[in-house]
Amino acid sequence: xxxxxxxxxxxxxxxxxxxxxxxxxxxxxxxxxxxxxxxxxxxxxxxxxxxxxxxxxxxxxxxxxxxxxxxxxxxxxxxxxxxxxxxxxxxxxxxxxxxxxxxxxxxxxxxxxxxxxxxxxxxxxxxxxxxxxxxxxxxxxxxxxxxxxxxxxxxxxxxxx
Amino acid sequence: xxxxxxxxxxxxxxxxxxxxxxxxxxxxxxxxxxxxxxxxxxxxxxxxxxxxxxxxxxxxxxxxxxxxxxxxxxxxxxx
Numbered sequence: 001x002x003x004x005x006x007x008x009x010x011x012x013x014x015x016x017x018x019x020x021x022x023x024x025x026x027x028x029x030x031x032x033x034x035x036x037x038x039x040x041x042x043x044x045x046x047x048x049x050x051x052x053x054x055x056x057x058x059x060x061x062x063x064x065x066x067x068x069x070x071x072x073x074x075x076x077x078x079x080x081x082x083x084x085x086x087x088x089x090x091x092x093x094x095x096x097x098x099x100x101x102x103x104x105x106x107x108x109x110x111x112x113x114x115x116x117x118x119x120x121x122x123x124x125x126x127x128x129x130x131x132x133x134x135x136x137x138x139x140x141x142x143x144x145x146x147x148x149x150x151x152x153x154x155x156x157x158x159x160x161x
Numbered sequence: 162x163x164x165x166x167x168x169x170x171x172x173x174x175x176x177x178x179x180x181x182x183x184x185x186x187x188x189x190x191x192x193x194x195x196x197x198x199x200x201x202x203x204x205x206x207x208x209x210x211x212x213x214x215x216x217x218x219x220x221x222x223x224x225x226x227x228x229x230x231x232x233x234x235x236x237x238x239x240x
């Protein structure tokens with residue numbers, strides 16, 4: 001399930017929802033929650049504004065979930081991503097993956113958040129405490145993290161990390 | 162005709178979010194971006210423009226065809 005919404009979410013309730021949906025099959029649920037934080041060491045973040053491409057955004061994340069299901073032995077995944085104006089320390093994104101086995105769930109969850117950051121059409125505009133606003137640039141390190149998951153066959157053969 | 166969508170900083174620079182663009186024959190993404198920058202020179206400096214065609218990420222050598230929905234944006238920053 002993929003949801004893009006302005007409203008805040010209840011991470012515990014979402015995890016329960018996935019747990020009910022995968023009960024008796026899932027031996028493990030791994031979750032990731034992302035929060036707004038101070039991004040620069042020398043300036044405090046006041047808020048983020050998140051814009052997205054409705055339609056493509058949901059389809060892109062669904063495609064990432066489908067890819068995760070084909071690559072790892074996972075039962076189901078759930079992604080909720082917020083858009084609009086978010087104050088510092090608020091929740092931004094929630095990813096949960098259910099699997100019979102924890103290793104598969106950990107890997108798929110990390111893949112989903114890494115890939116989402118470089119594939120899903122969201123853009124952040126940051127407002128600093130002094131009122132300065134700017135569009136955030138994609139980090140090279142985020143790009144590299146996603147690249148590390150490719151190609152699937154090579155990384156899995158390299159010791160099945 | 163194609164439908165063009167602009168997002169985030171690109172939308173701020175073009176001062177529009179959506180417009181119809183005349184197109185009567187297929188053209189590569191790279192060629193089309195040249196005509197876009199000719200119309201909006203403010204998009205040129207230092208912008209790493211990305212395209213999606215019909216809501217899928219598209220390489221610059223992908224073909225844009227009449228009737229397509231084309232989105233223009235900078236590298237994404239969600240999560």
